[in-house]
Amino acid sequence: MQDMEPEDINGNYIERILIFNDGSRRKVLVTDKETPFQDGRLIVSRTDAAGIITHVNQSFVEMSGYSQEELVGQPHYILRHPDMPSAAFKGLWDAIEKGDKWHGYVKNLRKDGGYYWVLAVVIPNIREGKITGFTSVRRKPARRKVEECIDLYPTLF
Amino acid sequence: MPYRMTVSPDFTPDHIGGWYIFNTWLQKSLQLPIHLELYDNFNQQRKAIGDDQIDLIYANPYDASVLVREKGFVPVARPSQTSDEAIIAVNQTSNVEYIESLGMDTVIALTEDPDVNLICDIMLEPAEMHNSGKNRLVMGSYPLVAKALINNRADIGFFLVEAYQSLSQLTKQNLSVLARSQINVMHHTLLVGPQLKQHRDLLSQHLLTMKSNYKGAGVMESMGFDEWENMPDEAMEFMIDLVDTLNYQPE
Numbered sequence: 001m002q003d004m005e006p007e008d009i010n011g012n013y014i015e016r017i018l019i020f021n022d023g024s025r026r027k028v029l030v031t032d033k034e035t036p037f038q039d040g041r042l043i044v045s046r047t048d049a050a051g052i053i054t055h056v057n058q059s060f061v062e063m064s065g066y067s068q069e070e071l072v073g074q075p076h077y078i079l080r081h082p083d084m085p086s087a088a089f090k091g092l093w094d095a096i097e098k099g100d101k102w103h104g105y106v107k108n109l110r111k112d113g114g115y116y117w118v119l120a121v122v123i124p125n126i127r128e129g130k131i132t133g134f135t136s137v138r139r140k141p142a143r144r145k146v147e148e149c150i151d152l153y154p155t156l157f
Numbered sequence: 158m159p160y161r162m163t164v165s166p167d168f169t170p171d172h173i174g175g176w177y178i179f180n181t182w183l184q185k186s187l188q189l190p191i192h193l194e195l196y197d198n199f200n201q202q203r204k205a206i207g208d209d210q211i212d213l214i215y216a217n218p219y220d221a222s223v224l225v226r227e228k229g230f231v232p233v234a235r236p237s238q239t240s241d242e243a244i245i246a247v248n249q250t251s252n253v254e255y256i257e258s259l260g261m262d263t264v265i266a267l268t269e270d271p272d273v274n275l276i277c278d279i280m281l282e283p284a285e286m287h288n289s290g291k292n293r294l295v296m297g298s299y300p301l302v303a304k305a306l307i308n309n310r311a312d313i314g315f316f317l318v319e320a321y322q323s324l325s326q327l328t329k330q331n332l333s334v335l336a337r338s339q340i341n342v343m344h345h346t347l348l349v350g351p352q353l354k355q356h357r358d359l360l361s362q363h364l365l366t367m368k369s370n371y372k373g374a375g376v377m378e379s380m381g382f383d384e385w386e387n388m389p390d391e392a393m394e395f396m397i398d399l400v401d402t403l404n405y406q407p408e
């Protein structure tokens with residue numbers, strides 16, 4: 001995946017390197033700007049069985065800062081924020097690959113280096129007994145839960 | 158025995174006439190007898206579905222999921238460029254400005270519309286009060302939900318966007334919108350049941366060309382739709398997955 005570009009970033013940033021489960025690396029540029037989650041928004045995406053994005057709704061586009069064309073075809077880790085512990089995503093994949101549903105609080109990285117917190121639910125799409133992909137819907141989280149995660153996540157690295 | 162058609166009870170009253178005209182048009186086009194039965198509420202309709210009394214239904218996404226999964230219905234078409242969205246409204250004089258500021262004692266006025274209730278409960282997430290079983294006033298219609306807000310019997314009310322918009326001007330002046338959903342990808346769908354399934358292709362041919370048909374265009378207008386669009390099985394499965402995702406309640 002392409003590294004993040006300084007010209008896309010809004011404000012002061014720090015540089016971090018992410019290493020993903022598939023072995024690939026990405027340089028990300030991170031600011032401390034939070035984008036508030038508007039009441040009523042639901043962010044929807046769908047991936048194939050490998051976690052490659054196949055569909056996003058308009059709220060996804062607006063909240064992530066990427067265009068639909070930039071998102072579809074990319075691995076879902078395009079939103080991976082360095083403050084998220086990988087244990088969270090291991091839990092996600094362990095659950096959904098077994099055919100279970102999963103939910104969790106996720107800090108996502110925007111194209112402009114900022115972030116937004118979501119409460120995400122992911123479910124497997126099962127067709128004729130086989131998992132063909134995954135659907136995720138994110139809603140605005142309760143602030144109290146986000147505060148808990150801000151305390152908890154740094155302890156999981 | 159004629160086939161039986163029905164419409165999700167959440168459609169706006171302005172379009173009742175349109176559905177009767179549609180039924181007449183459909184019978185002529187398909188050369189099949191179809192009887193339109195409209196139910197006053199979701200319970201009555203659910204009972205009819207349970208008793209296998211329905212062959213053709215314009216269903217909301219929630220009911221559509223159940224019909225496809227449990228009753229062997231298949232999708233035929235959907236109106237183009239529509240999406241089902243919901244509104245949480247308050248009395249105009251309410252001092253509630255954000256969902257977050259709602260307390261556990263909030264009284265909710267709502268209908269039995271499963272779709273809208275699901276979406277609105279999710280919109281309440283930031284207040285950590287969703288699915289609180291108490292404090293729910295179940296009303297028979299959206300205008301009654303509005304009335305409960307205006308009379309201060311309830312603090313917030315759940316509405317389908319179309320239903321909110323079709324409230325009288327006077328009613329709307331006494332309400333204000335606290336939150337409006339932006340999902341974009343959920344919508345009503347026309348489904349056929351097991352008895353009528355054999356005519357699915359015929360039905361779909363007529364619906365998809367309805368707008369270019371001189372009589373059909375007028376019928377569509379009276380229903381408040383622009384055009385029918387094809388609804389493939391996979392698109393339906395996608396929406397069912399979405400409803401499942403919304404239905405999943407994190408602890």
Ligand SMILES: Cc1cc2nc3c(=O)[nH]c(=O)nc-3n(C[C@H](O)[C@H](O)[C@H](O)COP(=O)(O)O)c2cc1C
Pocket residue numbers: 019020021022045046047051075076077078079080081084086089092106108120122134135136
């Ligand atoms: C449907 C679906 C939605 C996902 N949504 C996100 C997301 O919003 N943000 C995120 O960082 N990871 C998301 N993931 C997880 C990523 O696939 C990936 O596991 C994660 O970003 C960490 O990367 P890694 O597993 O390669 O270490 C999602 C996965 C699936 C299947």
